[in-house]
Amino acid sequence: MSLQAYQAASQRSEDPRATEYRLFAQVTRALMASKTLPTSDVRGRADAIDWNRRIWSNLAIDCASNDNKLPEALRAAIISLSIFVSKHGSVAMRDPQAIDDLVDINRTVMQGLMPQASAGAGGQAAV
Numbered sequence: 001m002s003l004q005a006y007q008a009a010s011q012r013s014e015d016p017r018a019t020e021y022r023l024f025a026q027v028t029r030a031l032m033a034s035k036t037l038p039t040s041d042v043r044g045r046a047d048a049i050d051w052n053r054r055i056w057s058n059l060a061i062d063c064a065s066n067d068n069k070l071p072e073a074l075r076a077a078i079i080s081l082s083i084f085v086s087k088h089g090s091v092a093m094r095d096p097q098a099i100d101d102l103v104d105i106n107r108t109v110m111q112g113l114m115p116q117a118s119a120g121a122g123g124q125a126a127v
Helices: 002-010 014-033 042-064 072-094 096-112
Strands: none
Touching: 002 072, 014 096, 042 072, 042 096, 072 096
C-alpha cells in the first residue's frame, strides 16, 4: 500500500520548473512587501533580501556544478546574476527603491520558467 501511495503522490507532484516558479513568486512577493515596510524595520527588509540572495546563491552553486545540464552560456549568466543580486542586496538595504531591480530580475526569470503553452494564455498568477 505504501508503494501505491508514493506512486500516486509522485504523479501529482509539480515539475521542477513549476517549483522554481513558485519559489521565485514567494520571494518576489516578500521583496515587494519589504519595500513597503517602515524604514525602521530593517530586519524585515533584511530577511526578504537575504532570502532572495540565498536562492540566487544556491542557483549559482548548482550552475557551477559539472553535473548541471544547462547550456554553459546560461549557467554563466545565472552565476553573473547571482553575483549582481548579492551586491545589489546591500544597496537595497540602504535604499528600499533598489528592491525594484531585484523584483524585476526575479520576474524576468519567472517569465522564463512559465510553460510556453500557457505563457500566452495567462500562465501562472502574476506577481
